Amino acid sequence: MQINIFADILKANTESARENRRLLAGKGLTALNLISSPGAGKTTLLEETIKRAGADISIGVIEGDVQTARDAERIGKLGVPVIQLNTQGACHLDAAMVAEALKELPLEKIQLLFIENVGNLICPAAFELGEDGKIVILSVPEGSDKVAKYPAIFEKAEVCILNKIDLLEYTDFNREKFYQDMNKINPEITVFEMSASTGEGMESWICWLKRKTQDSPKA
Numbered sequence: 448m449q450i451n452i453f454a455d456i457l458k459a460n461t462e463s464a465r466e467n468r469r470l471l472a473g474k475g476l477t478a479l480n481l482i483s484s485p486g487a488g489k490t491t492l493l494e495e496t497i498k499r500a501g502a503d504i505s506i507g508v509i510e511g512d513v514q515t516a517r518d519a520e521r522i523g524k525l526g527v528p529v530i531q532l533n534t535q536g537a538c539h540l541d542a543a544m545v546a547e548a549l550k551e552l553p554l555e556k557i558q559l560l561f562i563e564n565v566g567n568l569i570c571p572a573a574f575e576l577g578e579d580g581k582i583v584i585l586s587v588p589e590g591s592d593k594v595a596k597y598p599a600i601f602e603k604a605e606v607c608i609l610n611k612i613d614l615l616e617y618t619d620f621n622r623e624k625f626y627q628d629m630n631k632i633n634p635e636i637t638v639f640e641m642s643a644s645t646g647e648g649m650e651s652w653i654c655w656l657k658r659k660t661q662d663s664p665k666a
């Protein structure tokens with residue numbers, strides 16, 4: 448007999464994710480899983496998104512980190528409900544962790560739930576959380592070759608945010624190569640180029656979010 452532990456872990460996770468999805472759909476929430484390398488700008492993107500869209504969409508956040516509550520503290524300052532999950536070493540969130548956080552959030556009041564995953568481009572791609580869509584963030588200083596080198600997450604994501612475009616002129620990031628690789632791996636993906644720091648390019652992302660949430664019964 449052969450035991451495939453990873454397959455069993457993934458199967459159990461998929462079942463928990465299905466339960467999360469059922470719960471979230473029942474409450475009329477849209478949930479988005481934010482995935483990137485450490486430091487690509489997930490929390491900055493969330494802060495700027497809340498400032499721009501928070502008056503029109505009621506937003507809640509689950510923060511995933513190996514350690515510390517620093518990201519939850521940043522989000523909490525903006526007055527939105529936020530729960531910090533610490534994975535204590537694990538490189539990704541799983542659906543059971545998210546289920547615990549969902550028990551603590553005021554789901555009745557939330558229209559759009561962001562789940563900021565642990566900074567990592569690999570493992571979070573394999574673990575469904577019960578989200579409606581995955582948003583992958585690639586930042587300019589990481590390099591344009593990352594789409595081809597870490598294809599799984601770019602294949603599964605609905606949106607790719609190319610962040611830190613304010614740094615384009617200081618790096619060798621090759622936009623043409625980035626789009627060529629992306630077209631091969633996921634021609635359907637929507638790309639938003641932006642700088643979460645300067646705000647450049649954020650309007651299209653905010654419009655996309657409003658369209659994404661407008662079908663929710665709470666809209």
Ligand SMILES: Nc1nc2c(ncn2[C@@H]2O[C@H](COP(=O)(O)OP(=O)(O)OP(=O)(O)O)[C@@H](O)[C@H]2O)c(=O)[nH]1
Binds near residue numbers: 484485567610643
């Ligand atoms: N130049 C520039 N810096 C940015 C931009 N967005 C974020 N940063 C900076 O990048 C650093 C990391 O940003 P965070 O938002 O904390 O990144 P993160 O992806 O949430 O990081 P982890 O949660 O640790 O994985 C911070 O110093 C931000 O100010 C941007 O568009 N341009």
Ligand SMILES: [Mg+2]
Binds near residue numbers: 489490491563
């Ligand atoms: Mg963060």
